Amino acid sequence: MMSSSRRSRTQKMRVPQFAQRGPLEVPLPTEKDWPVDDEENYEFQDLNMGLDSLPQPYRMISKLVDLLIGWAWELIEEREMLKEVESNQIPPTIYSPCAEIQDDTSKQSTCVKMKISYGGDFAAFLLQGSGDVWLDVYKLPKDSWLKEVEHPQLALNSKKKIRQPQLNPLDPVTAENAEMDVSISFKGDVKLSLPVYIMKIKPPKPITGTTFKSPLECFAKIEDYCGMGSGQNHFIRDSHWEQHMEVFYTTYKKHLDKEREEEPLSVATFHFLLPSCITTMPSEAKIPPGVVCTLGMHWTGSHNFFFYSLNKSPKDKVDPENVWPCAAPIAMSQLSGSSSYLVLACEDGVLILWDLIQGFPFGVVALPEGYFCQSIQFLRFFVVHEGQNMYPEGPVKSQMKCVVLCTNASLHLVSASGTRGPTIEVLVKKPLKHLEEAICTVAVIPALPGMVLIFSRNHSVSLMDVAKAEIICAFASPVSHQLEVSWKPLFIVSAYHPYFLIHSMEGSHSDGETEPTNDAENTSNSILYFNFEAYPLLENISKNCTISQKVLADCNALPQVLPLEKKCELLLQKSFQKLAKNEANRRDWWVRLRKYSMFLHRENLKK
Template identity: 55%
Template structure:
């Protein structure tokens, strides 16, 4: 007998509709399906009405609906992106001032003084920076020029092109005359040919270093450049015996029968091959640090009895660990990670180096007899791939001297990127863990250590000429400020950061541009500071756009773009150069859209676009007021931080005393209000 409670539960149950008869699996054919009475069929979910369609129409219907829904989502996303794009404030886009058409694709560019050097097929060409006219060329190679450097030596220019075979040559350009100094690494045997990976010339052009790579080795060759002898030899040339009849002058400005007007020669650059200049003096050869190995010393007493110097103590370079200890540690490591070590190992790439010429300072200890004139580099700083140490090598040495460094700066993590300021006073070391160390070389102390945001790692460092914000405008001080620096850090996630340091204050970091999430075409590919515009930097984006950013705001001021007939290859690796003395920059233009890819690339007209900041109305006011005088800078109302320490303390105390009176008045107002409120509450209380 069921309980009353159970009967109530049964009455509350919902009716269940079932089909009559046993369940059967329908046959694949529609004609064999069972004919159920329509009155006995109950549809549980109205949305399942379409599921009653026979196969394969049911599947087709679902696929069509899915395709429609996804298409509609894509349409909505694109429409939202277009609406957001229309609502964004677009900067003013300026076209180039001059377009120089070339008969071959430029591989690289460099600017020095008023000349532009463009690496092309079979050599390089020389152009005038102002009118973009071709004034000369050197075309003696069988391969193209892959990269080119140009260094200002005063009234002369040192040119260093590197061809596709890796051979680097030094040229001397003086008063429209071109002289070949030497091919640094050219050999007769092609199997022994080395490749020049990187080069660096010191400030003033007294020294040069070349990173060379062989089949299984890499090293650094350092030379002293006799620039004073070069100047005397070109002003008073001594002719060779074969050149007594006549100085052979070769005009190397090869022009095709069809030459654009802006390529017309306005001067003749002569190549004087019969005048031999003094060769650079070889100083030293630097190899990567040797891997850590065991020592043969048997006791610490023997170590300190035979040690000659302690330059590497504490850096891992000068250790005294026995070979048996290393073998024991290696056995433990192999046993712990055997399952990971059993697989195939790829051959490690050759180590590469980053090196900088450093000026004399108290942070670099040099012997008294080795000190040179001020303003001339005395030390070469270098760090190798995967190394924790920054090595310092004296430039005042001969080949007989040892190749050991005079100093070692150890870091907590391997050094990934480094850069030196153009003035030579500041150095930044960026480690692989995202930590930056800022050095003031002129004063001899670190400006501080700062870490990039989590997940950001340094890709490149760019120094900004120190500027101030005066009356809402960026200006340069008339006299350079000491122990104050600003630099841009482009991270591997394409975010851009501004790092500032001043004296003993801790460095600060500020995000200028985050990695774009919605607009991936705005990913920053390259960064270039503009020395002519205080606090301005050019950003070269993924889509080929070139934008000018004011880092003090930060905001985009304007943009630059070539004509629409030129398209950009994605991913874009821009070929550009910014003048350090003139308010302009050059940008390479790619092939026009009308050119078919099957055509010969040598017959395609390529272009170099010349952008002058003076020609654009928005930037004229900025160029007119880029410098603040020393009297205005020392005006304490404009820049209170320029006050001496005693006066700054006095002003601070006076401001505090004035604020005490204001605070007392506010205190009295609050007290009176509190008294009135308390009297009001007393009146409301019942007696």
């Protein structure tokens, strides 16, 4: 079409040769005047016969158009063939369902998180459903379970079919039901008692304007000093909140103009705590040693860390016994394995370190500006003796080390010792060029003092000495085993033995090569086993990893053996012994203050 149109235009514009006047000049032929054409066997054509060849780039365009027309024609023929095949098929008989059963998932409760206390005496379940979230706490009758399993009670009528009770084990148990002999039947006619429901904890209510008319009325409504600092009982009016919000929106208007996504439900992080100077309990409560007595928790976006006593009944009012307010919302918290130390990581990058056993904070340490905490791993305290990391024999008090992984893949070592302020060291800087070397997770190795496993995005696994901030060695999987492309390392490190296991995935192909694949049929899973004692560089570290207190005293490797530190420790111990006496005095002061506020309130009413 393009060639024909060009020819028509050429015929209109070209002047016939016989109409030209004057002598004819025949130009000398040159190669640059030859028409350029990529067609083979090209021959000059007469002006009045056939079509002239198109110049570039029109010849290429014409070829592409012809190619597209050919592809379209092939698709049309293929579709026509499929339609013809489908029209010749006989459709099967289709039956409609007899009934439709619908489950309303919005009314069901989903368990988001659960945790069992050390020793198995208590359990907590974080549940959500119907747009609400709450934490249910239960006491587990483990002693009764052991007796019931050792001496199973046979059914009175063995021929009678036992009907399984339609009970939800997470439903609250009232005080009347808790006293009854309620049981669940299992196979073998073994009956186990139900857990005892203790309390239901909900997220703190948003702070609104006060309904109190005077500060004295506010004091009179508060039953005791427990829960002070939570912000629930205050004397801030609605007008004050409105002024505060107006100033806030005026200041940050440019950041709030964008559409805000719906905030997800709040999630709780909770820990079971052993008895200590911080976890105050009633004097009449008798708690066996090694049994948890307090639940510590915080909610998403909350500034407060709450303490709830586990010595409660369903009839008791669910109020926190203690509240720790923080300057910024708490992003995450981590409790050490021995329940001795607690770290609160705030959203502004500040870490608050607590010694729960002794009852005082180590101090506050801040991550570099712009760094935010992703995970916290506690290290068993170790000392460096003659260039080797070693665990001190016997208990060590007020000595803490932990590694902190930030969201930008940087790794830090945080140390705290007694009355000294905490320190922070950079172990691995954030990657700037080689992003594939970024750390995705970290694991502590209890069998090797001061050693951690580092898992990187490039599927590498390396062993680091945090005392030297050096990579000791790396662990590579066999050639026939390739780790997954989208790697989320699945592993476990033994707490008592020098080895770790890691999950590996292998994909096989017809060409004999092995590479990761998402095809489940061509994928084989395996578990890789690494024993530290099987490698010459590490075999002696786990075998000789302890040092006696006498050697430490001779070399002053521990700060506690220093005379000044020892004196400070004794002084602190004496001050902690006074806390019990102060607790009783505080209750008396609170009762007297409340009575006096009620007296003043009555006097004001008389006026």
